[in-house]
Amino acid sequence: MEDIAGKTFKVVVVGSGPAGLTAALYAARADLAPLVLEGPEPGGQLTTTTDVENFPGYPEGVTGPKMMDDFKAQAARFGADIRYGTVDHIEFAQRPFKLRVDEEHHIFAESIIVSTGASAKWLGIESEQRMRGRGVTACATCDGAFFRNQHVIVIGGGDTAMEEATFLTRYASKVTIVHRRDEFRASKHMQKRALNNPKIEVMWNSELDEVLGEQVVDGVKIKNRVTGEVQTLADVTGVFLAIGHKPNTDLFKGVLEMDETGYIITEGKSTKTTLEGVFACGDAQDSVYRQAITAAGTGCMAAMDAERWLENQAEAKAEEAEAQA
Known part of the structure; x- marks a missing residue:
């Protein structure tokens, strides 16, 4: 310089x-x-x-x-x-x-x-950062097509999360929205659109605890913020961050x-x-x-x-x- x-x-x-x-x-x-x-x-x-x-x-x-x-x-x-x-x-x-x-x-x-x-805003957990670009992403439009007929999760509860989840149903067989509260921040219209989609499910009061896998995502662990229970979703292959x-x-x-x-x-x-x-x-x-x-x-x-x-x-x-x- x-x-x-x-x-x-x-x-x-x-x-x-x-x-x-x-x-x-x-x-x-x-x-x-x-x-x-x-x-x-x-x-x-x-x-x-x-x-x-x-x-x-x-x-x-x-x-x-x-x-x-x-x-x-x-x-x-x-x-x-x-x-x-x-x-x-x-x-x-x-x-x-x-x-x-x-x-x-x-x-x-x-x-x-x-x-x-x-x-993109990230959660900051070690496994999330380690698996970025290996199944963890913050852009459904960019990467959604790679997950055809697979189970993916979307982290978030705002309009972006609803939009990303709805978009991903074009490709994924199942989309699970993981939200840390018991209600969404998203607009009523966006919520309705997502919740009425048969491919979308919601895990309330929950947060991503760990992304499993080495070279590619091979499941996730989700923690319930109320009970403390940790559940493994072994069939999840994609993690989409939608927190802004x-x-x-x-x-x-x-x-x-x-x-x-x-x-x-x-x-x-x-x-x-x-x-x-x-x-x-x-x-x-x-x-x-x-x-x-x-x-x-x-x-x-x-x-x-x-x-x-x-x-x-x-x-x-x-x-x-x-x-x-």
Whole structure:
């Protein structure tokens, strides 16, 4: 990082993943020589996903890490400078923006593309973390098709859990919702939709105690929070966490407009934020779709928005210089 300390870039992409690397690809092809700072999780959430079957261009499917390596190589081919580093502070009041990386190096950016993503909320038990990507997942849309005619569980009690459970009934033979309370937080409509589905059962006052298995999920242990009894569901092969996501946007709080959860709000059909020269894409501003393909699409938009903004800035400076001449 020392070799670029103090340097000014036209575009700095903060965060990687499908959104950030697509933004880098488009910015590089526009001869903007973008710098990508990958953040604490290079490649984003897809690096913890074993198989991706729903991204166009991979007819036989691809692992998440391999796909992100392909994204990275393609962006680098056109001149994107991709570095391992985490932006921990930005001075937004000055232009160009001053970014601190890994608490020691400073660089400058004429424009910033935020692609810091969002992180799924996890329970934090050891077996859950050990089996992530091996049958434990936080995305039914991404991974549901891998569990055809199998018994899966969904952890949660809000609208997301109801939606995920209902979606999974397209593939699974049985879906058990495990909820720690005796009533759902979900809207009445979403509850009714899930509870009326013959493939869905509910374990009330219960929590995931342990995920069984080594290479793949081979059952789960569920603890009743009232009686303390632990029950083994030996036929469960998939565990879906549906307790929410947290956008990784703390760095921008108090500067960019966000919703109550922390997702960055963008302007209309664009990636423009409330601060000139800062653009947001991917899961940092998308609380609805959260797919690799939609993230990549907004990454493209952010690069194009940044390119046009930089062009307008250059034209405005040229006109000002001409007026003063």
